[in-house]
Amino acid sequence: MREEASTQVRLAARPTGTPDARTWQLTQASPPTPGEGQVLVRNEYISVDPAMRGWIGATPTYTSPVEVGDVMRARAAGRVVASRDPSLPEGTSVVGFLGVQSHALARRDQVRVVDASAVPLIYQLSALGAPGMTAYFGLLEVGGCRPGETVVVSAAAGAVGQMVVQIALIMGCRVIGIAGGASKCDFVQRRLGATACIDYKADNVAAQMRAACPYGIDVYFDNVGGDILNDALAQIGLGARIVVCGAVSQYDNLGAVQGPGNYLNLLMQRASLRGMLVGDFEAKFPVAIAAMSRWMAQSRLDCQHHCVDGIENFPDALQQLFAGRNVGKVIVRVR
């Protein structure tokens, strides 16, 4: 199979605020030729994630920053189009950190082989990928949610949030979503089936939380930080668990993050606030994937994708994500 040209999105300059057009540089080249033990993967789907904001900052976080000039780091799913590893023949579907580019060289230990006949490949970046794993382990293991409990999820129409809502419902919880705008709230309540959804752009969040959680919040799954985290802290119940998964409201503001002034309620309610990174649970991913696949086969779990076509539109896709213009998981579909 002959590949005509390859396209890459590279980090051109570290952004100070929100990443914009100047942050990125589009380059083209002939597709590389795999060396011994390598394969060439043609990416079909590229995952656009809030964590990318941290990866392009100057300070190392839980992983090293992307260097200026390098291809932007991203999870991607694609197929092997040239192989010099007999264990990964041409046509094999794989996922891994393959970057924001049309083609990637990879070795066996850099990719995970997936069965694209059972579930469409795009789900490997959503329900069966990092967002799904984050929701599963964050809610069930870090949050320890139990049937009947009240679970509150921020960014409930987002990639992780939509999975948390559905898994919590499957667990038999009362689930209150928080999202911005009527159409997202409609998605969360009607499509996902949440007990209620608070529109943080329209409602008084604190008052709505009080109304929706008369016995207090048992698990708060936080994707946003800021005022909403603080409002949730005011409404936690005895022994509540707050899962800190992200803080998308603060990512452009990392020098002066807003701390939750209501944290002392953790003391009153003997509650905890715990950070998580999904990579720590990698050894248990197969357990989660089996459960999630079963729920999908039973039509109890699905995943909404917000697709943007063309690698050259990755910068725009990322801006849509940070502006909250997506419903569901943002994916760049490679043409």
Place this chain on the structure above:
Amino acid sequence: MREEASTQVRLAARPTGTPDARTWQLTQASPPTPGEGQVLVRNEYISVDPAMRGWIGATPTYTSPVEVGDVMRARAAGRVVASRDPSLPEGTSVVGFLGVQSHALARRDQVRVVDASAVPLIYQLSALGAPGMTAYFGLLEVGGCRPGETVVVSAAAGAVGQMVVQIALIMGCRVIGIAGGASKCDFVQRRLGATACIDYKADNVAAQMRAACPYGIDVYFDNVGGDILNDALAQIGLGARIVVCGAVSQYDNLGAVQGPGNYLNLLMQRASLRGMLVGDFEAKFPVAIAAMSRWMAQSRLDCQHHCVDGIENFPDALQQLFAGRNVGKVIVRVR
């Protein structure tokens, strides 16, 4: 035995800021006579606690507020001087919420009988009382500290802090205290034996923490909140546990508590922040008391008391506590 007169400190008005003389009213009366099933206790020691600030606020916390006009709530230790309960004969030493007063009526289920021959009675309000129990369960159960770990304790010269430092040392931890002023730091390092003590009034706390905890903090036992909690969050290691025991820096400021902006490091370090109230562990107090008594008998554990004489000086004792003028547990000694 005939008691001449009894003295009470009552809540005269809820303070808006720091409690002062106007907050309190001193009253005198004849000692009450116990009814059937009651005893009259003459208090010898009254515990002065940071939590009192919450008890006299208008908003219910984990317990109901003290009402204006009522005797101020306090833990106290004393002896039965008149009894109409055969299980509590005259001379029995007891502790309980007996109030800031010279004499208290109590029933059997309101006091705990203690052996004042083994350990001086005052220790029932410190090492073997709430501060000791808070330190034991906060450090060992909530904090889960393990030998060799780095433990950081704020208000290390205070009632709870001095116990945390000593228990952590007994556990084989590296222990870094934080305290205000050279004499407190001297007490923490020389008398208690801490590995190091940071003077938050003199040192750059963040820089000193970095220097003292090169591999990161494993357990941070927080009594103060504010900037010091935030500095500790910046220095936590992988899987760190932060125990929220109090926030003395914020108690005059409960309407606008300073939230820890560095809380997102919980995510990077997969760490947790958990609130505790010592009362939740009451069923296990005997285990802790046995361990602490053994350590005291072995001279591995002691407790410093900061005594103020006379019930009428309770308001001053409380002010000394909030101004941080005490080294060790603040106790009002009844004359």
